[in-house]
Amino acid sequence: MLRTPTRGNGLFNGSYGGLAQLTFTPSDSIALGLTYVNSYNVLTGTGSNASNFPARLASFGLDSDSNLPVSSNSYGAQASWQLNRRFAIGGWAGYTNQRILSNLATPTGSVQRGDQKIWNWAVTLAFPDLLxxxxxxxxxxxMEPRVTSSTNRTLPEDKDTSLHVEGFYQFKLSDNISITPGLIWLTAPDHNKNNSDLVIGVVRTTFTF
Incomplete structure (x- = not known):
C-alpha cells in the first residue's frame, strides 16, 4: 500500500502493509482462517489511541507523517460454523506486536522506543433469511484493539477494557442493492472507564454489479 509517489513514500522507504491469509474448509458448514499482516508506519484507525501510535503524534507537537519509524506484525485466527440454514456462529482473535524503532525528541518531550502487545477479539452470530x-x-x-503490555513509557498499556456490541439487519432490496441499518454500543471508549458509553447508529447501502 503506497500513499503518494513523493520522496520518502516509495516502495522501500514509505508506509506499507502486506497481508497473507490461509483459508481451510474442512466441511461445507465450517470455515477456518489464519492471517498475517506486516506493516510499517500504517495508521489502522481502530482500537484505542495507545494502539494507534501515529494518531498520538499530535500530542507531542508532531503530525502523523513524522519520520518516527513504527513497525508491526499482526496475527489472526478466524472461524465460522453454520449450524443450520438459519443460524451461524463465528469469531476471531488477533494479536499485534507493534514496535517503535527509535527515540525522537519533540517540542513537548521525547518519544521513547519500545514494544507494545495489542489484542482484539470478537464473537459473531448470523441469522440468514430472517423474516x-x-x-x-x-x-x-x-474488544477493539487494546494494548495489554507496553515497554514504551510514552504509551503505557490500556488499564481498562472496552466492549464493542453491534447489531444489524441487512435488507435485500434487489439482486443488486441492499440496505443495512445497524446500532453500535461502545462501553468505556478508548478502553477508559472514565469515558461515557457511546451509542452510534449507522446505515450502509451496498450496490453489487
Whole structure:
C-alpha cells in the first residue's frame, strides 16, 4: 500500500502493509482462517489511541507523517460454523506486536522506543433469511484493539477494557442493492472507564454489479 509517489513514500522507504491469509474448509458448514499482516508506519484507525501510535503524534507537537519509524506484525485466527440454514456462529482473535524503532525528541518531550502487545477479539452470530429470504441479521460482541503490555513509557498499556456490541439487519432490496441499518454500543471508549458509553447508529447501502 503506497500513499503518494513523493520522496520518502516509495516502495522501500514509505508506509506499507502486506497481508497473507490461509483459508481451510474442512466441511461445507465450517470455515477456518489464519492471517498475517506486516506493516510499517500504517495508521489502522481502530482500537484505542495507545494502539494507534501515529494518531498520538499530535500530542507531542508532531503530525502523523513524522519520520518516527513504527513497525508491526499482526496475527489472526478466524472461524465460522453454520449450524443450520438459519443460524451461524463465528469469531476471531488477533494479536499485534507493534514496535517503535527509535527515540525522537519533540517540542513537548521525547518519544521513547519500545514494544507494545495489542489484542482484539470478537464473537459473531448470523441469522440468514430472517423474516425474508435473502435478508441477514447479525450480532457482534468483541474488544477493539487494546494494548495489554507496553515497554514504551510514552504509551503505557490500556488499564481498562472496552466492549464493542453491534447489531444489524441487512435488507435485500434487489439482486443488486441492499440496505443495512445497524446500532453500535461502545462501553468505556478508548478502553477508559472514565469515558461515557457511546451509542452510534449507522446505515450502509451496498450496490453489487
Amino acid at each position: 425474508k429470504e435473502g435478508n441477514v441479521a447479525g450480532i457482534v460482541v468483541g
